[in-house]
Amino acid sequence: MNRSRPSRDKKVSQASVTRITRSSSSQARHPIPADPQDSGQGPYGKQRRKQTDSALAQDLSLMSVSGQDTASKGKMSQAGRNPVQACQSTESTSDQIVPYSIPAKSSSRGGLASAARLIKLGRCKNVLVVAGAGISTPSGIPDFRTPGTGLYANLEKYNIPYPEAIFNIDYFSNDPQPFFSLAKSLYPGSHRPNYIHYFIRMLHHKGLLLRLYTQNIDGLEKLCGIPEDKLVEAHGSFATASCHLCYTPYPAEEAKVAIMNDNIPTCSFCAATVKPDVVFFGEDLPQKYFLHTEDFPKADLLIIMGTSLKIEPFASLVNKVRSNVPRLLLNRHAVGPFERVPLRRGDHMELGDLADSVRRFAEVLGWSGEIEELMRTQEKLSVPAAVTGNSPQNGPSSETEDMSGTSRSRPGAQGSCSEDSDSETDSKSSASSRASK
Ligand code: CNA
Numbered sequence: 001m002n003r004s005r006p007s008r009d010k011k012v013s014q015a016s017v018t019r020i021t022r023s024s025s026s027q028a029r030h031p032i033p034a035d036p037q038d039s040g041q042g043p044y045g046k047q048r049r050k051q052t053d054s055a056l057a058q059d060l061s062l063m064s065v066s067g068q069d070t071a072s073k074g075k076m077s078q079a080g081r082n083p084v085q086a087c088q089s090t091e092s093t094s095d096q097i098v099p100y101s102i103p104a105k106s107s108s109r110g111g112l113a114s115a116a117r118l119i120k121l122g123r124c125k126n127v128l129v130v131a132g133a134g135i136s137t138p139s140g141i142p143d144f145r146t147p148g149t150g151l152y153a154n155l156e157k158y159n160i161p162y163p164e165a166i167f168n169i170d171y172f173s174n175d176p177q178p179f180f181s182l183a184k185s186l187y188p189g190s191h192r193p194n195y196i197h198y199f200i201r202m203l204h205h206k207g208l209l210l211r212l213y214t215q216n217i218d219g220l221e222k223l224c225g226i227p228e229d230k231l232v233e234a235h236g237s238f239a240t241a242s243c244h245l246c247y248t249p250y251p252a253e254e255a256k257v258a259i260m261n262d263n264i265p266t267c268s269f270c271a272a273t274v275k276p277d278v279v280f281f282g283e284d285l286p287q288k289y290f291l292h293t294e295d296f297p298k299a300d301l302l303i304i305m306g307t308s309l310k311i312e313p314f315a316s317l318v319n320k321v322r323s324n325v326p327r328l329l330l331n332r333h334a335v336g337p338f339e340r341v342p343l344r345r346g347d348h349m350e351l352g353d354l355a356d357s358v359r360r361f362a363e364v365l366g367w368s369g370e371i372e373e374l375m376r377t378q379e380k381l382s383v384p385a386a387v388t389g390n391s392p393q394n395g396p397s398s399e400t401e402d403m404s405g406t407s408r409s410r411p412g413a414q415g416s417c418s419e420d421s422d423s424e425t426d427s428k429s430s431a432s433s434r435a436s437k
Helices: 025-029 047-052 053-066 083-088 109-122 162-169 169-174 177-185 195-205 254-260 289-296 314-319 354-365 370-383 423-428 431-437
Strands: 125-129 211-213 231-233 237-245 274-278 302-307 325-332 347-351
Touching: 053 314, 109 325, 109 354, 125 195, 125 314, 162 169, 162 177, 169 423, 177 274, 195 211, 195 370, 211 289, 231 289, 237 254, 254 274, 289 302, 314 431, 325 354, 347 354, 354 370
Parallel strands: 125 211, 125 302, 211 231, 302 325, 325 347
Antiparallel strands: 237 274
16 A cells, blocks of 8 residues: 655655555565665775775675665565464574575674674764663563564464454454554553663663664663654554544544554544554654665764664665674574674674663673663653653553563653653764754
């Protein structure tokens, strides 16, 4: 379904972008020409010329066989698989073309140290973070694909034909109830940011964060104090709502109240169903997502955290940095281009529990104390506010709505939102902030 939606992000010029949607799986598999950035000069032109022809050729061939350079194209989809296959599999990407059949090493220790060394040496000043549901599992929010605990393994009660139906816009158009039932548990308000979120905020605090691209819809990045201009919520959020047919905006708080009370919010203009502006399969990604065309060529370090890299076009973002830019994967398993053996030069991964890895990363960087302090300060600062326009009286009950049973119930936590804008950091990182405006 290719429908234009009104721009919601005035900071990004509509004229400079083409429309992008979450792509269908068939589009995700189309061979796509190599990224023009990789054949042109650009800011890294000199460094690229220093590479040997064979190294360059290897990089380009790895990138081209991945067939994943769909970051700017298509609709959101499972990368290269149909929904039923996707729900049967968890981490496997057997349908991806890989140059060798040897399984990837389970972990490559030393990746954290290498990345930390680059940061300490001042070689990484434009760090991009690409994140997924795994950064929020320690906050008690299930991801999609973790066997047993992931949402896809626990959808029986919604009576849907396949897991992705719950985020399929055509399915929603026909029957919004399954999504609304799930939305009651996903609405921000009953979960708190965890150490991983604060690590990312510390990157900003240190003036190193170029941007955080998240697939998450839980609002925890904003809640921990990462400012709007440093954040791209690529799959939308519950912070706004609109008609799923004509895109007429609808007050987010009213939509939430209706959904929480098992009512269906309807558009005042065309009477179709209103939904929170969470991006479904088949829907356009927000305009802000197009910042990636400016950001990725500028990056000098890419950190990928807690994602299976299964959803296009987002998954392809990781292939948009220059081939000489180090990429660090922090995840339970190797995913996407990190499943290949050998890894691309400059690629590192730290496999295992993400919270543990991030804590080790912080230790190596010497940031642990500062992050703990930041967390303490921020949690004290948190006040009932309006990530989604939530108010305590109509926010979800953390006792009844928590899907994992691990989220905390705390006074003032519902809908709380950061009031701390990291002002000291804004001046440190003013150059990158200006670039983002
Ligand atoms: P996914 O496909 O479920 O992948 C999550 C990845 O994180 C997997 O590879 C897991 O192994 C890994 N992971 C999870 N927990 C940990 C941990 N503690 N330590 C290490 N690794 C861990 O989810 P993706 O983000 O890749 O998929 C994108 C979807 C998920 C987006 O469209 C989101 O809207 C959607 N989603 C978001 C949330 C949220 O906002 N918190 C929750 C569930 C789903």
